[in-house]
Amino acid sequence: MIIAANRVGKNLDDRWVLSDVSFVIERGERIGLVGPNGSGKTTLLRLLAGVMAPDRGEVFLTKGARIGYLEQIPQADPRATVLDVLRSPFAELMELEREMGELANRMADSRLDEKRMERILNRYQVCQEEFEKRGGYEMETRIRRVVRGLNLPEDVPDRPFAALSGGEKTKVGLAQVLLSEPDLLLLDEPTNHLDLSALEWLEDFLSQWRGAVVVVSHDRYFLDRVANRIIDLEDGRCTLYQGNYTHFVKEKEQRLLAEFQAYREQQKKIKKMEEAIKRLREWANRSNPPSAGLHRRASNMEKALKRMELLERPVLERKKSP
Numbered sequence: 001m002i003i004a005a006n007r008v009g010k011n012l013d014d015r016w017v018l019s020d021v022s023f024v025i026e027r028g029e030r031i032g033l034v035g036p037n038g039s040g041k042t043t044l045l046r047l048l049a050g051v052m053a054p055d056r057g058e059v060f061l062t063k064g065a066r067i068g069y070l071e072q073i074p075q076a077d078p079r080a081t082v083l084d085v086l087r088s089p090f091a092e093l094m095e096l097e098r099e100m101g102e103l104a105n106r107m108a109d110s111r112l113d114e115k116r117m118e119r120i121l122n123r124y125q126v127c128q129e130e131f132e133k134r135g136g137y138e139m140e141t142r143i144r145r146v147v148r149g150l151n152l153p154e155d156v157p158d159r160p161f162a163a164l165s166g167g168e169k170t171k172v173g174l175a176q177v178l179l180s181e182p183d184l185l186l187l188d189e190p191t192n193h194l195d196l197s198a199l200e201w202l203e204d205f206l207s208q209w210r211g212a213v214v215v216v217s218h219d220r221y222f223l224d225r226v227a228n229r230i231i232d233l234e235d236g237r238c239t240l241y242q243g244n245y246t247h248f249v250k251e252k253e254q255r256l257l258a259e260f261q262a263y264r265e266q267q268k269k270i271k272k273m274e275e276a277i278k279r280l281r282e283w284a285n286r287s288n289p290p291s292a293g294l295h296r297r298a299s300n301m302e303k304a305l306k307r308m309e310l311l312e313r314p315v316l317e318r319k320k321s322p
């Protein structure tokens, strides 16, 4: 298990947007999160990312697991350049790099005695080994590869993040979370601003991605390619389906039809019982004196009717999303 939601509820503006949501996500699972507009998909992602707390129930994250969350409109420090944003997943590496630079400067000082020189050199070696072990020498190559894959202009790393277009912000935000190599990726509408080649690149990337992914998307073709499980959010609850989006659509249709059939059967049964009660009462009153036995049978039937668990009428058609 990487993350689990246990009977999670979230109240926003006096409305239970999520009322009772439970599921478990295993390592490496690819989940498409779907549901009508306003059903709470973004809210659920924010709860999983830990940027918002549930009002009911709990979210469990496996100890030490890292989450990468791409919001619909990625945010960053207004003074940051794109390179700052792309380097932010490598904060520890950059700290090592800074220390190595400082040690190199100190080594260049001709007044150093042998003993101090040796100490600085030893420390430099430790930093360098750590830097290498953590992939420090590949950092810039990896950043460049992602920038190219997402079709961002070559000069984009030098630009201020705040000056980018919405589409460019999405791409840079995507590049940032991908570079952070999380155990769980949460992507909110990542395809919205992507051009065709960037979309293909992302599909390819995700197909090789070994971590877990939860992706909200209105693009059914994209979902079919990247998801092997679907969480369907509706009326504050979720239903889980195995398989891709096309499979989900078929399964859901069948489930709804079966539910509708059961609802119609029950409605027919109720109608029949109501008619039978009415007839029994009429017969009971027609006899002289009125038949206590027939009234009793009618009352028993009324009680059975009251005890019946009423099925809700399933909504077969509603504005679909995606």
Ligand SMILES: Nc1ncnc2c1ncn2[C@@H]1O[C@H](COP(=O)(O)OP(=O)(O)OP(=O)(O)O)[C@@H](O)[C@H]1O
Residues within 6 Å of the ligand: 012, 013, 017, 035, 036, 037, 038, 039, 040, 041, 042, 043, 044, 321
């Ligand atoms: N901070 C907030 N305060 C009050 N209400 C909110 C807040 N955030 C979201 N909502 C409301 O909660 C509901 C769910 O919103 P959410 O964005 O999670 O849905 P969604 O399924 O992601 O929608 P869409 O598909 O349109 O992006 C909506 O009715 C929205 O107006």
